[in-house]
Every structure is written in C-alpha cells, then in structure tokens.
Amino acid sequence: MSDFEPKIMTFLCNWCSYAGADLAGVSRIQYPPNTRVIRVPCSGRVDPLFILKCLQDGYDGVLVSGCHPGDCHYISGNYVARRKFAVLKKALEFMGMEPDRVQFSWVSAGEGEKFSQVISKVTETVKALGPAKKLVKRIGR
Amino acid sequence: MSGKLKIKGDPNDSIRGFLRHLLESGKIDGVFALGKTGKGLNYLLVTDKEKVDELYPLFPFMPENAANLLSRLTFSGPLPGKIAVVIKPCELRAFVELVKREQASRDNLVFISPVCGGVLDFVQYKNDALEKSVPGYMKSFAKRENAENIRPTCRACEYFIPINADITVIPAEEACEFYLNTDKAGEITKGAPGDLSDGELDEAAFEPLMGSRKAEKEKLFEELKLEDYGIKGLVEVFGKCLGCHGCMSVCPICYCALCAFESKDNEFTPPVFESELTKRGGLRVPPNTIFYHLGRITHMGISCVGCGMCSDVCPVDIPVSSIFLRSGDAVQKVFDYLPGKDIEEPVPLSTFIEDELTEVED
Numbered sequence: 428m429s430d431f432e433p434k435i436m437t438f439l440c441n442w443c444s445y446a447g448a449d450l451a452g453v454s455r456i457q458y459p460p461n462t463r464v465i466r467v468p469c470s471g472r473v474d475p476l477f478i479l480k481c482l483q484d485g486y487d488g489v490l491v492s493g494c495h496p497g498d499c500h501y502i503s504g505n506y507v508a509r510r511k512f513a514v515l516k517k518a519l520e521f522m523g524m525e526p527d528r529v530q531f532s533w534v535s536a537g538e539g540e541k542f543s544q545v546i547s548k549v550t551e552t553v554k555a556l557g558p559a560k561k562l563v564k565r566i567g568r
Numbered sequence: 569m570s571g572k573l574k575i576k577g578d579p580n581d582s583i584r585g586f587l588r589h590l591l592e593s594g595k596i597d598g599v600f601a602l603g604k605t606g607k608g609l610n611y612l613l614v615t616d617k618e619k620v621d622e623l624y625p626l627f628p629f630m631p632e633n634a635a636n637l638l639s640r641l642t643f644s645g646p647l648p649g650k651i652a653v654v655i656k657p658c659e660l661r662a663f664v665e666l667v668k669r670e671q672a673s674r675d676n677l678v679f680i681s682p683v684c685g686g687v688l689d690f691v692q693y694k695n696d697a698l699e700k701s702v703p704g705y706m707k708s709f710a711k712r713e714n715a716e717n718i719r720p721t722c723r724a725c726e727y728f729i730p731i732n733a734d735i736t737v738i739p740a741e742e743a744c745e746f747y748l749n750t751d752k753a754g755e756i757t758k759g760a761p762g763d764l765s766d767g768e769l770d771e772a773a774f775e776p777l778m779g780s781r782k783a784e785k786e787k788l789f790e791e792l793k794l795e796d797y798g799i800k801g802l803v804e805v806f807g808k809c810l811g812c813h814g815c816m817s818v819c820p821i822c823y824c825a826l827c828a829f830e831s832k833d834n835e836f837t838p839p840v841f842e843s844e845l846t847k848r849g850g851l852r853v854p855p856n857t858i859f860y861h862l863g864r865i866t867h868m869g870i871s872c873v874g875c876g877m878c879s880d881v882c883p884v885d886i887p888v889s890s891i892f893l894r895s896g897d898a899v900q901k902v903f904d905y906l907p908g909k910d911i912e913e914p915v916p917l918s919t920f921i922e923d924e925l926t927e928v929e930d
Contacts, residue, residue, distance in 0.1 A: 475866035476828065476859075483859060485847070496922060506920035513928045514899050514917065518866050521895045523798035532930045548930065561798040 433487035433553040437462040437546075438477065440470045440505070443494035443535045450539030458543035459550040462490070469493065471504030475515040478529055488528045488553035492545065495533040505533070524561050527552050572767035573746040573757055579626040579706075579739035583654065583680075585761055586746065587625070590652055591617040595756040596678065597649025600638070601625035607696060611637050613651070625654035625680075626739050628705055628718070629698060630687045633877050635662035635820035639672040646675035652756075654680045656687065657730040658875040661908025662820035664732055665871045668915050671823045678752055681730035682737040683774065685709035686722030690880040706741060712777040714784065721876035721889045724785035726778065729771060731909055736769055785893075792887070794894045802858045805891075808884040809857050815878035815888045821868040829860045861888075865895050870916055871907045872896035 439445040445466050451458065463486075467473055470493025478489045491512060493505040512531050520526050530552070532545045575582040590596045603612035603623040610631050614620060634655040641647060655663070660681050666672040685705065692698050701717050708715035714723050730736050734753040738745045746762075747769045748754050757764070797805070813830065816822045828834060836844070836855055844851055872892045879889035900906065902925075903916040 476863050479859060479862050479866070503920060506922065507917070509925050509928060510903075510917055510920055513902050513925050514870060515866050516928055517899050517902055518862070518869060518895055521794050521797075521898050522862065523794075523796055523801065530930050531928050545930065 431554060431558060433461050433550060433558070434485070435462045435488040435490060435546075435549060435553060436481040436486045437464045437490045437492065438467050438470070438473045439464055439534075440472075440493040440500075441466055441468050442500040443498060443533075444470075444492035444542070446536035447492075447534040447538045447542040450536065451542045452539075454539045456539055456543045458546040461550045461553075462546055469499065469501050469504035470508040471499075471501065471511075473508060473511075475511055475518075478515060482524065482528065482559060485559070487556070487559045488530070488549060490530045490532065490545070490549050492532045492534050492542075495535050498535060522561075524559075525556050527556060528559060570766070570768050571748040571754060571757075571764060573748065573760060573762045573764050574743055575746065575760075575762035576743045578741060579682075579737075579744055580624050582744040582762075583625050583737065584620050584623060587623070587652060587654075588617050588620045589760050590756055591615075591620065593759065595650070596652045598647075598651045599623065599625075599654070600634075600641075600651050601654035602627050602629065602631075609693075609698070613641070615649075626682055626737065626744075627698075628685060628687050628702065628715075629693065630656060630659070630875065630877065631693075632818060633662055633820040633875050634659040635666055635672070636818070638663050638677070639666045639820075639823065642673040642675075642677075643671060646673040647677070650676050650678065652678045652680060654682075656684050656875075657681050657727055657733070658684070658725065658873045658908075659820070660730055660732055661727065661873045662871075662875060664908040664911050665821060665873065665915070666823065667911060668913075669823065669871075669918075674911065678735070678756060679730075679733045680735040680737060680746075681733035682739050683730070683769075684722075684725075684728045685715055685777075686718035686725065686728075687876075688717050689719050692717050706739070710740060712774055714777070714780050719876035719880060719889075720788060720887065721874045721879065721893055724781060724788045724890075724893065725874060726781050726785065727873075727906075728777065728781070729769070729774065732911065738769075788890055789894050789897075792890055792894055794891060799858070802861075805886060806858050806861055808886055809861070810884060811854060811857060811860075812883065813860075814881045814883070816864065818877040818881050819864075819868065820873070820875065820877075821871045822864070829856070829863060834860075861891075865892065869896040869899045870903075870905065872900075873907050 499505045534542050587599050598615040600613050601623045705715040734750045736747040874893040876889040
C-alpha cells in the first residue's frame with residue numbers, strides 16, 4: 428500500500444489553529460495535501476459524534492486542533508475538549524478501532540511551522556496504519 | 569449517626585410497618601415505592617397511610633429506573649413535603665447523577681435502599697412469573713449467592729450495597745435490619761416499632777456475593793469480546809436493532825429533551841442520500857443505526873450505572889446494557905470515576921484539571 432494517500436479530516440479552532448494554518452499558507456510552508464479542514468469556533472465545539480461520523484464515512488484519520496492550554500478564547504473550551512477526546516479515544520479502542528487514527532494537538536496562531544509538522548506527522552501515522560476499514564459502512568456487511 | 573433497627577416480618581411487611589409509622593407520626597408526608605397496579609408492578613407516590621398496604625417496596629423488580637421518575641417529579645423544584653423514597657442502589661446512583669446534571673433535586677427526599685440481590689428480568693414479568701420466582705430469589709440472597717432469572721448486568725454488579733442512602737435495609741425472611749446512615753434517618757426513626765440498637769452494616773458479610781459478582785463480571789466481559797468488534801461485530805450485534813429508541817427512553821442518564829438522534833440533524837437530506845448511494849450503492853433505511861448506539865456510548869457511557877433497563881426493554885434482545893457496562897467501565901476508569909458515588913463531585917465531562925491527560929495530546 429505504498430501509494431495509499433489517506434484522507435484526514437481536520438477540525439481547527441477559529442482563534443488559534445486555523446490562524447496557524449493560515450500562517451503556514453502565507454509563509455509558503457509545505458505540508459501534505461491529505462487534510463480537509465473544517466473551521467470550528469472552538470475545539471470544545473467538536474462533538475465526539477463528528478469524529479465518529481468522519482470515520483464511518485470513510486476518512487482514514489481525524490485531527491482536532493485547538494489553542495494551547497490556558498490560551499483558549501473561551502477560557503476553558505480546550506480543556507473540556509481534551510476530556511471529551513480522552514473518552515472518545517477509549518470508546519474507540521473498545522470498538523476495535525486503532526486509537527492513533529484520531530489525534531489531538533495544540534497549535535497557536537503563530538505556529539505555522541508547527542502546523543505543518545503536525546500535519547506531516549498525522550499523515551505519516553495514518554499512512555502507516557493503512558486505509559480505515561473497521562468503522563466504514565458498507566452495505567451487506 | 570449510626571444505628572440499627574430490627575423489625576420482624578417478611579421484607580415487604582416490615583418495611584410497610586415502618587413506612588406506615590412514619591406517615592402516621594407525620595415525620596414524612598409521602599412514600600415513593602414500588603406498588604401493585606392490577607397485575608403490574610409500578611412506582612407509586614402514596615400519601616394516605618391506608619394505601620401503604622398496596623406497596624411492595626422491596627420487591628426485586630424494576631419496571632422503570634426510578635431516577636427517571638424522580639427527575640420528573642423534582643425537575644422544576646423540590647417536592648413540597650418530605651418523601652421517603654424506597655429504591656434500588658443503582659437507581660439511587662442514577663438519581664445522584666441526575667442531580668449533578670441539574671435534572672433533579674435531592675431536597676426533601678429520604679432515601680431508603682436495600683442491599684440488592686439484583687432484580688428479576690422482564691421475561692418473568694411478561695409471563696406473570698414474578699411471584700413464583702421470589703422465594704427462590706430470597707433463598708439465594710440469604711445464602712449471599714446470585715439468584716436465577718435476574719438481569720445479566722445485575723449478576724455482574726459490584727455496587728449492590730447502596731451508596732448515599734439515608735437508610736440501608738438488609739431484606740431477610742424473618743426480620744429486616746434497617747441501618748441508619750445519616751442524622752436525617754436517625755431523626756425520623758425515633759419511636760419507630762422494632763428494636764433499636766447500635767451497629768453498622770457489616771460489608772464483609774457480603775464477600776461471597778461480591779466474589780461471585782466479580783467472577784460474573786469477568787465472564788460477561790470475556791464473552792462479550794467488545795475489543796474485537798469493529799464494524800463487522802457492530803453490524804452483527806446491532807443489525808437486529810429496530811430503531812425503536814426504547815433503550816434511550818428508559819435510560820436514566822439520557823435526559824435531553826430533544827435527542828440529537830431524533831432531531832432533524834440526524835435525517836439525511838436528498839443530496840446526502842445521493843452521495844451515500846453513489847459511494848456505496850445501497851443503504852439501510854432509516855440510516856445511522858450503529859451511529860446512534862456509538863453516539864450514546866460516547867454521550868453517556870461516563871455516567872452509566874449499569875442498571876440493565878436498556879437490555880430488558882429491547883424487543884430483539886440486543887445485550888445493550890452489557891455493552892454499556894463494558895465500555896462505561898473503560899471510560900470511567902480514565903477519570904477514576906464511579907457514577908453516583910459523590911453528589912459533590914462534578915461529572916468528569918463538565919470539568920477539567922489544567923494539567924492532565926497529556927498522553928492524548930501529540
């Protein structure tokens with residue numbers, strides 16, 4: 428599966444990570460084109476259901492990214508997001524899903540370089556895991 | 569406050585006498601407990617002392633998780649009078665969870681809860697065989713063993729000794745023991761019939777029951793093999809699901825007025841149907857059956873008390889509650905959290921510690 432290119436859904440918080448991605452763009456930093464970005468008001472907005480839905484619909488990995496601890500625009504959204512994420516990760520493990528397919532990371536508005544590194548790392552990890560089949564819906568199966 | 573009250577008579581007789589006394593002396597204004605309505609057993613709220621005779625408060629059966637009902641009674645504020653509530657330990661834990669989630673009020677309620685040998689399953693109820701099963705059940709309970717015909721999750725339940733109850737009851741054939749855990753309990757039992765003495769609940773006496781419960785839990789998890797599910801296992805198990813959402817409506821923790829899975833958000837619009845069909849060539853209608861169950865696990869697994877209502881109401885016998893017990897167990901361990909243990913402790917997902925869980929970050 429050397430030519431496998433994973434599809435990765437990325438939820439970026441409006442205040443830090445989305446701006447970080449923007450900075451990576453205007454700074455012309457290169458990173459893998461495997462991600463699809465959804466901008467959310469805060470990483471705390473990401474319901475575990477969003478992630479499940481992505482995995483069911485055929486995405487190979489999901490990345491949630493928000494402000495660094497203490498920097499949340501809404502004071503504590505990212506802390507709550509981290510707890511929700513920990514729960515989902517545990518539940519996924521018990522549903523026979525590789526926990527590494529979902530990743531959580533802090534990227535601030537000034538970290539264009541880090542954003543590209545995170546994307547490269549997630550893409551590498553998911554690529555190594557191969558296509559997600561465990562949760563993908565297929566009829567008659 | 570600690571103390572022990574011994575009242576003669578079979579479990580239901582002795583507790584009826586106790587409740588009647590409380591009503592007569594005006595120490596409480598009402599009783600919320602299981603009672604007979606025709607052939608059925610349901611929860612009743614009784615204020616007339618004559619009606620206490622219709623109650624079967626310690627009957628080993630759960631027609632609905634009482635936490636749900638108490639939440640309906642106390643959602644908009646505490647009840648005006650003092651109510652004695654006789655419910656099972658898991659119902660009490662679920663109620664505490666609901667209080668934490670601001671769906672109920674604990675004020676004015678006195679909780680009386682038995683050391684629970686489990687509840688008889690709905691199969692017995694449907695066949696009118698509850699009464700017949702009780703003697704055998706009591707015999708097993710007296711030997712501190714798991715009875716027959718109880719719910720699978722009851723067999724695997726380690727929290728049969730009530731947490732947070734004002735009064736703990738040990739049901740027995742001849743005489744029941746009432747342990748008074750709080751000052752509130754001490755106050756209302758003053759002058760009650762029976763022998764009052766000092767004494768505390770001896771938890772070590774229930775070691776044999778705890779041993780078999782632990783073994784059953786291990787066996788249940790072993791047989792379930794949830795870790796190996798993947799979509800194949802999920803389709804296998806939930807393929808039978810009719811989508812009645814019965815498990816959701818009986819669940820004490822599922823309290824949302826409008827569930828995401830019953831809202832328009834969950835409906836496929838024509839373009840979504842089209843894109844799904846282009847991708848897969850076929851769909852189960854209505855879609856999202858497995859998504860619904862996975863969603864419920866992530867939404868309320870953290871507070872699941874393992875009462876077993878969901879499995880019992882399932883018309884197609886999907887072991888919903890066993891699956892929840894397993895995944896809930898895993899999720900609760902992350903935060904070292906036992907649902908319903910401490911009314912002051914916030915639900916993990918509503919709070920946070922700044923420096924924690926660094927292992928989930930990259």
